Amino acid sequence: MSSAQRLRLRPTLLSDLDFVVTVETDSQNLPFITPWERTQHEGAVRIPDFRHFIVEAGADYDAAGFVILQGCRNPNRSVELKRIVLQPKGQGVGRACVRLLKQMAFRDLHAHRFWLDVKGLNTRAQQLYAKEGFVEEGRLRESVRVTNDNADGYDSLIVMSMLDREYLARQALGLEDVR
Numbered sequence: 001m002s003s004a005q006r007l008r009l010r011p012t013l014l015s016d017l018d019f020v021v022t023v024e025t026d027s028q029n030l031p032f033i034t035p036w037e038r039t040q041h042e043g044a045v046r047i048p049d050f051r052h053f054i055v056e057a058g059a060d061y062d063a064a065g066f067v068i069l070q071g072c073r074n075p076n077r078s079v080e081l082k083r084i085v086l087q088p089k090g091q092g093v094g095r096a097c098v099r100l101l102k103q104m105a106f107r108d109l110h111a112h113r114f115w116l117d118v119k120g121l122n123t124r125a126q127q128l129y130a131k132e133g134f135v136e137e138g139r140l141r142e143s144v145r146v147t148n149d150n151a152d153g154y155d156s157l158i159v160m161s162m163l164d165r166e167y168l169a170r171q172a173l174g175l176e177d178v179r
């Protein structure tokens with residue numbers, strides 16, 4: 001096990017929000033997300049329908065980023081991976097984190113459906129989700145405006161999901177091991 005895969009999630013505190021906003025507005029991350037106001041993060045830390053976590057990774061469990069789940073009390077048992085933003089990239093932290101979030105969604109929150117949307121330009125995240133068993137449901141065509149890098153146009157949002165029976169099947173095949 002590499003040190004990058006040592007990973008844990010701890011509930012975000014209001015005192016973590018400077019870190020959260022810094023990571024979210026980093027130019028490496030901004031094109032791939034729609035950043036929130038600090039008050040929206042404060043709401044997500046406090047409101048029980050959300051789970052807001054700091055991702056800690058590596059040998060010393062340094063803060064590596066943050067994740068947000070929404071719909072944790074959804075009567076349809078449809079839980080959303082609202083946001084995942086990590087500073088180390090390409091070292092396996094994203095995969096380890098998505099595995100942990102699936103376990104949380106299906107085992108702890110008893111989700112029937114775990115879903116997310118991802119921008120069309122975000123091929124890195126799409127690959128990760130597809131490899132981790134998320135299925136494309138459809139595309140919200142040209143639903144987000146893109147104005148970075150002197151561009152002014154629209155990108156689509158790809159909706160992807162996993163169902164509880166798909167998760168159980170992957171688990172039976174040993175594809176959902178959490179380190």
Ligand SMILES: CC(C)(COP(=O)(O)OP(=O)(O)OC[C@H]1O[C@@H](n2cnc3c(N)ncnc32)[C@H](O)[C@@H]1OP(=O)(O)O)[C@@H](O)C(=O)NCCC(=O)NCCS
Pocket residue numbers: 028029032033084085086087088089090091092093094095096117118119122123124125127128131
């Ligand atoms: C998207 C993100 C969470 C992925 O985490 P990560 O730690 O970089 O990803 P991992 O190292 O775990 O890689 C997992 C898979 O992603 C894909 N991937 C990783 N880096 C990639 C790259 N540069 N290009 C294409 N695919 C890539 C690969 O399929 C990889 O699997 P492999 O190692 O078997 O090839 C992270 O890069 C990030 O926070 N990006 C900015 C914010 C963002 O895009 N959030 C998601 C919004 S929907």
